[in-house]
């Protein structure tokens with residue numbers, strides 16, 4: 001094969017790349033994807049490199065080292081590969097390899113290493129050699145084609161096209177012209193989701209405003225989403241449905257993403273280690289706060305159980321994490337939060353809402369509530385942190401603004417969900433006398449009337465099962481959202497880039513294949529023998545994957561301690577005529593009408 005025909009072949013190959021590139025630009029309207037596939041593309045590029053290098057360094061008129069046939073095969077493979085890729089008929093392996101930013105997660109350290117040490121240098125080497133050759137030949141059009149080729153990967157485009165041609169998930173269709181199915185969802189989210197999966201199946205498509213959204217509920221699908229983080233595609237938390245609530249939380253651990261999130265998580269997570277100060281002081285804090293609370297209760301009196309549990313959870317998180325006594329602020333903070341939450345929900349429902357700076361009555365109330373909350377947080381910051389307090393750690397590692405956001409986040413995330421979980425726990429125990437009986441028997445056996453300590457908790461398995469089963473039936477974190485950063489396929493259905501994935505623990509916790517008699521309160525489900533075979537992502541009370549709740553262990557221990565302390569002295573009775581409580585799915589999952597119960601003596605005391 002002559003030198004000029006070789007050059008012709010190479011330029012034709014790059015021209016094919018250029019066509020792909022332009023096609024990708026036209027299709028996606030933005031910079032096309034970077035190369036992501038390993039074997040086929042590397043082989044082809046290496047082949048082209050061989051030809052080009054030989055064209056440059058080989059003596060004029062000499063043959064390429066592969067021989068005529070080899071050179072021809074490489075050229076044909078190169079062109080055919082791209083043509084086939086354009087047509088989208090190739091099924092390629094996972095998205096990693098040359099040009100890919102490998103995932104920074106722990107399941108791919110070897111791949112990441114290969115990428116950094118081998119693939120990237122090869123890829124760079126190829127590009128530099130090609131560019132050098134083309135500069136030497138002073139071939140500007142070809143140079144531009146090479147640059148184009150460096151930023152486009154037809155293999156990836158092909159994969160995306162193939163995914164787009166996948167089956168579209170079924171769903172309700174229609175919806176509001178602007179808001180899509182948001183109004184129907186907001187009207188009764190739990191019913192909307194339950195009806196959706198029962199009518200349409202495991203993956204349900206609907207519209208959240210102008211965006212495509214997919215509701216999933218099978219543990220396998222949930223795992224696919226929650227364990228597939230960016231960078232390198234996957235599903236991110238870059239979804240902003242919180243409205244004004246998002247503004248209140250700022251850039252704390254719950255709302256931040258990417259590197260910012262990773263850094264914060266590294267700072268906060270150690271505070272929740274079982275041997276960390278916060279966990280060690282948890283038992284004493286809970287038992288003393290509960291004892292103080294119980295001192296106000298008289299057998300026969302009616303107690304606002306929901307209010308009491310919210311207050312308790314707030315004090316516990318404030319004291320254990322920040323060493324701050326927030327007693328006098330508990331009620332004010334609750335009121336402020338209720339206002340913020342109510343308005344956040346209204347804003348999500350409303351077609352148009354005025355910006356918060358417009359001085360309407362509602363906006364003023366909202367701003368007042370935020371100011372109250374921030375006032376309390378400034379108070380926390382101003383106090384010297386207790387021994388081993390998380391506050392000391394945070395103060396040394398972030399600026400004032402972030403510190404503020406972090407404390408708001410931890411106070412809210414750490415008390416809202418726990419308070420609601422504790423409320424549901426008392427409600428369920430009161431409705432199931434057999435459970436209450438087993439519980440008091442365990443407490444009597446293990447504690448014999450004394451106050452529980454952290455060391456007692458492993459010996460109170462039934463207490464733990466009651467807490468876990470409560471969180472199954474009424475998971476305060478009832479919904480979480482993710483954004484597809486790459487096109488994907490879930491359960492055989494296409495997921496477009498940018499689509500929102502809706503995951504609901506409330507729904508997954510009622511999947512009949514994983515939870516027989518899903519609506520029955522049965523703590524025994526969490527006995528070791530029965531949970532061993534269960535899918536890991538069938539239980540999502542604390543989420544899953546890297547964004548799993550940082551305070552899960554803390555919350556379960558807190559529930560166990562409250563249950564063990566109170567149940568030894570008091571029981572709660574529901575009025576016989578009381579209708580079943582309905583959950584109110586807002587940011588957390590409180591009982592719609594609160595919970596008031598009559599205080600009774602515990603069976604332990606009576607014996």
Ligand code: HEM
Nearest residue numbers: 253254413414417418421477480542543547549550551555
């Ligand atoms: C029963 C009580 C609790 C429940 C049901 C609960 C539930 C959850 C869930 C489901 C998530 C994951 C959200 C998602 O994937 O989008 C989460 C995240 C989080 N939770 Fe909890 N939580 C509880 C208690 C706590 C406590 C006590 C704290 C801290 C004191 C806490 C702090 C956080 C934080 C900071 C995150 C964000 C973690 C991250 O994104 O890295 N939670 N929680």
